[in-house]
Amino acid sequence: MIMDNFIALMIASHDTTSILLSLMVWKMSRDPEVYQKILEEQMGILENREGREEKLTWDDIQKMKYTWRVAQELMRTIPPLFGSFRTALKDTTFGGYVIPKGWQVLSVTHSTHMDKDIFDNPMEFDPSRFENSSKRISPYTYVPFGGGLHKCIGNEFTRVETLTMVHNLVTQYEWTQVHPEEVITRQPVPYPSMGLPIKIKPRTML
Ligand code: HEM
Numbered sequence: 407m408i409m410d411n412f413i414a415l416m417i418a419s420h421d422t423t424s425i426l427l428s429l430m431v432w433k434m435s436r437d438p439e440v441y442q443k444i445l446e447e448q449m450g451i452l453e454n455r456e457g458r459e460e461k462l463t464w465d466d467i468q469k470m471k472y473t474w475r476v477a478q479e480l481m482r483t484i485p486p487l488f489g490s491f492r493t494a495l496k497d498t499t500f501g502g503y504v505i506p507k508g509w510q511v512l513s514v515t516h517s518t519h520m521d522k523d524i525f526d527n528p529m530e531f532d533p534s535r536f537e538n539s540s541k542r543i544s545p546y547t548y549v550p551f552g553g554g555l556h557k558c559i560g561n562e563f564t565r566v567e568t569l570t571m572v573h574n575l576v577t578q579y580e581w582t583q584v585h586p587e588e589v590i591t592r593q594p595v596p597y598p599s600m601g602l603p604i605k606i607k608p609r610t611m612l
Pocket of ligand 1: 420
């Protein structure tokens with residue numbers, strides 16, 4: 407039982423965040439507009455810090471709004487986990503279907519993430535949909551971290567880890583993708599089809 411919980415925690419925390427970090431590197435490598443905006447945001451944070459703080463601060467993390475929106479949009483279009491299981495504790499009806507007590511139901515993340523009535527032009531990669539806009543995202547429709555009582559406990563940690571890693575990567579290094587044509591497959595979690603090799607070197611400051 408203890409081993410079981412440790413293995414679950416390792417998979418829940420390690421595989422998911424390493425997928426998101428890989429997706430960030432993959433996206434920045436192939437989308438110059440997204441990369442440029444992330445670079446500007448992160449360089450701005452670095453410049454503001456110079457002479458004051460050596461390391462990233464909590465306030466810096468809060469300023470990384472565009473970078474996090476890219477991560478959010480990646481998790482909408484390529485959710486690290488494809489869904490969550492729930493067991494019916496009593497006979498239930500949902501959407502005209504009878505779900506008998508004891509049955510397991512899989513709620514599939516893409517079913518709302520790719521619904522055009524919830525997200526306009528769902529196939530389009532648009533980080534701005536996570537800005538505080540007039541179109542509010544209804545509860546339980548954007549669910550990369552699940553929802554309800556068993557919602558992921560690591561979502562805030564994920565944000566800090568992802569933003570810290572991206573900040574250090576883009577401000578200190580430059581890289582190119584070895585296989586620019588590389589796609590993301592599912593096995594069953596998203597995985598770069600060629601392992602995402604990159605050529606990386608320290609950033610040359612102008
Ligand atoms: C990109 C990063 C992550 C994603 C996409 C993710 C996604 C999810 C999802 C979809 C669930 C199921 C929620 C549900 O059933 O409604 C979950 C549960 C869980 N996650 Fe995460 N997770 C991430 C990172 C983490 C991290 C960093 C940790 C730990 C440090 C973590 C620990 C857990 C645990 C313990 C549960 C089970 C919660 C429960 O059953 O009450 N996750 N996560």
